[in-house]
Amino acid sequence: MTVAICFACGEFKVGAFTPCPHCGAEPVSLDEQAHSLALTDHYLTPEGLAQVQQRASNGLPVDIDPEFYEQLLQTLREEQQRKPW
Numbered sequence: 001m002t003v004a005i006c007f008a009c010g011e012f013k014v015g016a017f018t019p020c021p022h023c024g025a026e027p028v029s030l031d032e033q034a035h036s037l038a039l040t041d042h043y044l045t046p047e048g049l050a051q052v053q054q055r056a057s058n059g060l061p062v063d064i065d066p067e068f069y070e071q072l073l074q075t076l077r078e079e080q081q082r083k084p085w
Contacts, residue, residue, distance in 0.1 A: 005039040005049060007032055010056025012049075016040045030080075034072040038064045 004016045008025035016036040019026040027036040037043075039052055039062065052062050 003041040003049060004036060005053050005056055005062075007035045007039060007056075010053050010058070012053060016042075030073055030076050033076055034069055035064065037072050037076075038069060043068075 002015050004013050004018075005011070006013050006020035006023060006025055007027060009020060009023040011020060011022040013020050013022070016039070017027055017033060027033045039049075039056075041049060044052060056062050
């Protein structure tokens with residue numbers, strides 16, 4: 001089970017690409033998906049998740065390393081291009 005932080009409101013949720021049960025935001029664009037993926041327990045420790053959650057829920061920006069963010073975007077683009085079979 002993936003623990004994630006909502007890119008819109010900062011609440012905890014299950015899954016990077018699932019709608020937020022608190023605010024209903026769902027990452028649709030590649031930018032939102034990359035942001036959501038970066039805010040998961042795949043890439044952050046429990047302490048890191050708590051820090052991100054606190055910042056985001058207080059309306060503060062969450063800093064994501066630009067190189068890492070570009071890698072996530074590239075991975076998502078490649079997934080979109082991949083044939084389902």
